Amino acid sequence: MSSAPPVREFYNISRRDFETEIAPSYQPAVLRGLVRQWPAVKAAEQSRDALLQYLQRYASNNPVSLFVGAPDIKRRYFYRDDMQGFNFEQLQGPFGAAMGKLISTIGHAGAPSMYMGATPIPNVLPGFERENSLDIVSPSVVPNIWIGSAATISTHFDTSENIACAVTGKRRFTLFPPEQVRNLYIGPLDNTPAGQPVSMVDLNDPDLERYPRFAEALQHAVVAELEPGDALYIPPLWWHNVDSFGEFNILVNYWWEDLTPLTGSPFDSLVHAILGVSHLPLAQRRAWRAFFDHYVFGEDHPAEHLAPEHRGILGELTPSMSQEIKTYLKHALPSDDKPRDP
Numbered sequence: 001m002s003s004a005p006p007v008r009e010f011y012n013i014s015r016r017d018f019e020t021e022i023a024p025s026y027q028p029a030v031l032r033g034l035v036r037q038w039p040a041v042k043a044a045e046q047s048r049d050a051l052l053q054y055l056q057r058y059a060s061n062n063p064v065s066l067f068v069g070a071p072d073i074k075r076r077y078f079y080r081d082d083m084q085g086f087n088f089e090q091l092q093g094p095f096g097a098a099m100g101k102l103i104s105t106i107g108h109a110g111a112p113s114m115y116m117g118a119t120p121i122p123n124v125l126p127g128f129e130r131e132n133s134l135d136i137v138s139p140s141v142v143p144n145i146w147i148g149s150a151a152t153i154s155t156h157f158d159t160s161e162n163i164a165c166a167v168t169g170k171r172r173f174t175l176f177p178p179e180q181v182r183n184l185y186i187g188p189l190d191n192t193p194a195g196q197p198v199s200m201v202d203l204n205d206p207d208l209e210r211y212p213r214f215a216e217a218l219q220h221a222v223v224a225e226l227e228p229g230d231a232l233y234i235p236p237l238w239w240h241n242v243d244s245f246g247e248f249n250i251l252v253n254y255w256w257e258d259l260t261p262l263t264g265s266p267f268d269s270l271v272h273a274i275l276g277v278s279h280l281p282l283a284q285r286r287a288w289r290a291f292f293d294h295y296v297f298g299e300d301h302p303a304e305h306l307a308p309e310h311r312g313i314l315g316e317l318t319p320s321m322s323q324e325i326k327t328y329l330k331h332a333l334p335s336d337d338k339p340r341d342p
Helices: 015-025 039-046 048-056 095-103 178-183 214-218 266-276 282-297 319-332
Strands: 009-011 029-032 063-069 089-094 113-120 143-148 151-156 161-176 222-226 231-234 239-256
Touching: 015 029, 015 231, 039 048, 039 161, 048 161, 063 095, 089 095, 095 113, 095 143, 113 151, 113 239, 178 214, 178 239, 222 231
Parallel strands: 009 029
Antiparallel strands: 029 231, 063 089, 063 113, 113 143, 143 239, 151 239, 161 222, 161 231, 161 239
16 A cells, blocks of 8 residues: 555644635545644653553543454454454453553563554543643544554544544554445445444455455555654545554544534434335336435535425424424334335
8 A cells, every 4th residue: 555645734733724624625634743742642752651651640440442352363353254253352341451451462472452442531531631632623522542552443434523643653544535435345334343334355465356346446545644743634434444553552533523413323314225225126226316316415405496485304404394304204114013004
């Protein structure tokens, strides 16, 4: 992947720069040095011990999940070969015990790979988020921390906006635009290693005989290399593979969505469409595509020829209209014990 072009870079950005120039472009962006002044980054620059002492100031003993992979998985957290499970264990335990287990592997050849992923910082390091804050996102956004040894997280997407900030250790993100979904050979939508569907292709050793269209995806890939203090903005639905290097890595990320309680999840809508549309004959699927393009994806308002009071569910989305639509869907979804009327 060394031949993939780099993600565009920005320096010294303000919240206004982010909101008016970076986020609206719907393109990934490396934000060089965005969190270089964080006390955690400064501690990491001194030494690993200084960083661990800094973390200890905030550490709670609340429970966390620790992912553990044997040496033979080569740090790639994924499915087992038979797809009947995953190639790692997920252990539960107090934060301090998990950190101790992880630290104990440093410097030991043949040690298992470990990481704590997407752990809300106020739960395990309360107060850390106030000293290490990000002023380009809303203060209401809860940051998450990722702590681990070297690892590869397979190509996946998030439905949220995402800013990932490197505290210590180096990371490489390889990103693909959403429209490459067909060429990434995605695994099951409802049985995933960590919550989101992943590509079945090993980015670092792609089998192009088995997954030939992945060669096309590679033509559209971009790469971001993060040093401590750097950050990466990832727009929603952009696929990204993450390689972390070194014996000890920490990343803090911020997820947020523009959705309101009125709308619900687009991913849930996708699953509903899979149920209701994807099994139809090809000719009917093509016909429904025209309807979706018109009513959902079109740039023109599909009911602009109607007076506002006659637009029904195509009109302004109010709380009462949202509830009406949800009530309709609740009763419209068929179930095994209640077949839908013809």
